[in-house]
Amino acid sequence: MSGLDMIRSAVGNTFRSKTRTILTVLAIFIGAFTLALTSGVGTGINRYIDTTVSSIGSNDIMVVTRTAENTSDGPAKYEPDTRNVASQTASPGTTVRAITTGELDDIAGVSGVTSVDPALAIRPDYVEYNGGTQYQVSFAGFPGGTKLNLAAGADPAPGTSKHEVAIPVEYVDALGFTSDSDAVGKTVTFGVTDQTGGSTTIDATIVGVAQPGLVGTSSLTANDSLTKALYDAQSVGLSDASKNSYASVTVHFDPSDSDAQISTIKGDLKALGYDATTVKDQIGLFKTIIDAIVLVLNGFAVIALVAAGFGIVNTLLMSVQERTREIGLMKAMGMGGGRVFGLFSLEAVFIGFLGSAIGVIGAILAGTALNGVLANGLLSALPGLSLIAFDPAPIAVIILVVMSIAFLAGTIPALRAARQDPIESLRYE
């Protein structure tokens, strides 16, 4: 029997007992539907993370902090000439030993590091436009080179002496602008109180309006010259040593560095007593968590599919039973056992294909409908997030996985059919 005939016969046989086939397909449909939907959630969230990655930072920087002292053998000894600053990464209130100016040079000396910028913690009191209402502000502690998810304008440019700032969408109305694009180009004023209690103001130009993202939904983003100006203003009255103590610094490296080169840089920094985290590491953590959750959900779907697999075994065993005579006849007429096995396996695979294809299509339809509902409801605060997204590759993988589960389930009945003795099958008394 030729391959095409085998497939045609298998497909034809599948529909001979329609009710039974439909019920089995339904069981697989449920599993495949769930699997497609859960992996769709994974794809959707990861895709959203990828598009908002750039608002967290660019791909040629790592954030360097001092490695925490090992306190398992009691508290660390105080060393003179060291300072503590509020930690930016550990729990609130925690302090870490600061990185000082002299140590910046050590970090800059590490091979592969192109430049070092201390992360300046800036905390202006307010922002106002044209003498209007003053609003509280916070700045995202994101390092330079950041790319924002912009509603209007451009990213604040590094390396210029101009003071540039990007504001989140929610400040547009509050500050009295008529639209996102209206705000671009306008000058806002930041008020800063220094360490002696004196107040100063610093002007900056709005160059961009940022969409809220996964992080920093209400933070402003300043370019390096504005950051420096604000930091200098708030540090008036501090000793140089205090001013030049940083909880973390940003290290730039060549964006074309390979993963191996990056890990060498990390290793060298580790040897100096610093922990380095690239943007990829931070995103990686997000993704690892999302992937783990999706994996658990997929696990449930796979359990449903395994149950459906037993449905296939059952269906085909009944089919083999019913078609004993037919199998016997085909074998008497010279059909080999391998071909008989193939015929029933193909039938199982086809049932698996039907169930998974319909399940995946159903999941895509349901996911699209659900996205529409969620975008206007629960998730309206996160524009651009479609919770459920579908990529061709995972969809194809799901269909293939279901088909192979079906094939495995089909082997038991198919073997039974293949081993059937034609004489026994054709006996009648």
Place this chain on the structure above:
Amino acid sequence: MPVPVLAARDVKKSYGRGAARFDALKGVSIDIEEGESISIVGKSGSGKSTLMHLLALLDKPSTGAVELSGRDAGALGGRVLNRTRNQTFGFVFQQFFLTPNTSVLDNVTLPLRIAGVSGAERRRRGMEALERLELADKAKNKATDLSGGQKQRVVIARALVNEPRVIFADEPTGNLDTATGAVVEEILFDLNRRTGITLIVVTHDEDLAAKTDRSVFIRDGLIVDRSGENA
């Protein structure tokens, strides 16, 4: 002397072992010439069906040999054996073994499908076989919608479609009334006379057996003469 198309050489076949051992055939030799019609006659349990299964290469003898055109069939491997059965033999069973819910044409072309013949060729030869049995107008009907006589004619068409050298007919008229049975018998003997297909009829019906060129009587696993004495 021509080489017999099928021959059994002192064939024995037993099932089970020890106390449960049952000897279905106790040493049978038979020569079947190309083009003859022969009946294997015996009661139920005589061993006639076992002999047919051995001659049709569906089973292997415990001892002895079955020869196909003078060559020992026991030496054939699985694949060759399957192909030989497909190309050399046609089967007509008492119970028709038609696949339900499948068209008459598809039923008839089953041996060709197994042989891997292409769709168009299959259709042509299937229709040809159906025309010979005056069933061409029923080609698209479901096999289960036919009368008993029509079904048996479909079965004969199926046995013929691969142009076999030998047709095995196991109680071909057992399920038919006398008139229809007579028609089916006529078709089988006509095929044998006109196309020279070797016809092997297995039956307990002595009237049917009498219409073949010669009859072989089997009782308790041995060939006997007509009166029942050991031959």
